[in-house]
Amino acid sequence: MGKASHIIMAEAILKRAVLGALCDGRAEQGDEFYFSSAYIERATGIGNELVRALLRELVDRGLASYCRGLMTEDGQLAGSGYAATLGGVAERKVVS
Numbered sequence: 001m002g003k004a005s006h007i008i009m010a011e012a013i014l015k016r017a018v019l020g021a022l023c024d025g026r027a028e029q030g031d032e033f034y035f036s037s038a039y040i041e042r043a044t045g046i047g048n049e050l051v052r053a054l055l056r057e058l059v060d061r062g063l064a065s066y067c068r069g070l071m072t073e074d075g076q077l078a079g080s081g082y083a084a085t086l087g088g089v090a091e092r093k094v095v096s
Helices: 003-029 037-044 048-060 086-095
Strands: 064-071 077-084
Touching (some): 003 048, 003 077, 003 086, 037 048, 048 064, 048 077, 077 086
Antiparallel strands (some): 064 077
């Protein structure tokens, strides 16, 4: 296997980890709950810049959705977050 195929494989593993964290969160919190990139960082151990890039790609592919202006239960502004879509959940089941 060449370097390029190792990089492609590593990228797929990282995407799977990020999608897995979103799907696990959806299963635990419900389908309308969005997670910050900081949460995904903690859940996966992947650095912030890479997590954000992977999340953008998942959004572009329709496997995750992005929402800004999220609020806490107390009505405080909480920033933005990401959630697994039904397509993301189905993709994870196929890959797992």
